[in-house]
Amino acid sequence: MAAEPSGSTIFPRTDWEALGQSVEGDATRLDRLIRLYWRPLKVFLASAFPGLKAEEADLLLQDFAEDKLLKAGWLGRADPQRGQFRKFLKSSLRNFVRDRLSRAEVKNAPLSLEGLEEELAGPEAEAGGEEFDLEWARVVLAETLRRMEEDCRDPAANQPHRSQIWELFRLRLLEPLFHNAAQTPYERLVARFGLRSPLEASNMLLSAKRIFKAHLVRVIQEYAEQDAAASEEIRRLEEFLARLAKRS
């Protein structure tokens, strides 16, 4: 596998059992899965095991992918009763790395163990968990926006003003949120896009939000099991981000 995969398409599954069975039989899907989770997992490793060097973290992640993710039966152990899928990934990786580092210590392998003792002596619970979840939220939302933009720019999409809907969403919401740009007034949007009224611009923004929400649900449904789980996952992400935002 490449050192760090690029791209961010994830596997189209909606339940854990099917996830475990079919992903293992489908190298392309599994490759996509690893690509999506790579960055959050790397962030988690760096935070949970601060003594690891970047190249060591890459190596461990590759081993994790090959020894666990690619291993027949492993994904089938992802049990919805035991918690969220991303928690399962985190705890699996943490255990995997601890095991590897312990063995490396015994064999005096050239792995940095500075962070290991600190980590093993520290609280068991959520070292690196917040960093992972924040990175996870970034990946989910970026993937949602990528799909939304692709959808809106699709010339075959049978909806008037589809590409303008993306532009309006970008100008009204994305640019102000992520680039600190001033929010473009509706009256200027009306002139820019040749709309009939601010109300039409507002309705287009509502459409944009509906499209965003639909893609968000679909992205999450690919790792959460069903509709209810996707709603719960959106709620969890909202609460988590709101809590972090309050603290910062």
Added chain:
Amino acid sequence: MADFDSAVALSQSGPEPLAALLAEGGRPAGLWQPEELGAIFRHQMAAPLLADLGAPAGAQGAPCQSFADLLHHPSPPLALLELVKDFAKTNAEHPEDGLPKEIAAVLYYLCIAAALLRLGARISKLPDADLGRGLRWAAEQPWLDEPTRQLLAGALAAVPPAGAPGAAGL
């Protein structure tokens, strides 16, 4: 047309914008700034009346071409005021399909105010106290133009306080 690279923008983002995107993207609340409501209201007041209401046969050439024409007319047709009031009520109850709720509600109270002040007619079954509260709320909206605010304030003054003698006759 500028590009927005979602992956880059979000990979460098802190939790606040992510939280805001998740919250805003999923919900229409907080959509309108006051000045935007003002822009929509001005647009609505200038909009062709009969086109929005569905023009009845023979309605061309009516004295009131726009909502503003009707609501500020010295002697507006009562039937048209009632029609616009119903239109506003429907929109207020289904804001996802039409006007923002605030605009629809102001339009609703404006029809009642115009009928009351210009024609001495009461086209609402609301009790005085409720009507007074509604007119006061409408008159306090910061995005209203002054003539409209005066119309609402005038009607508010004409509504007897709750329990006053003769209130039921309005």
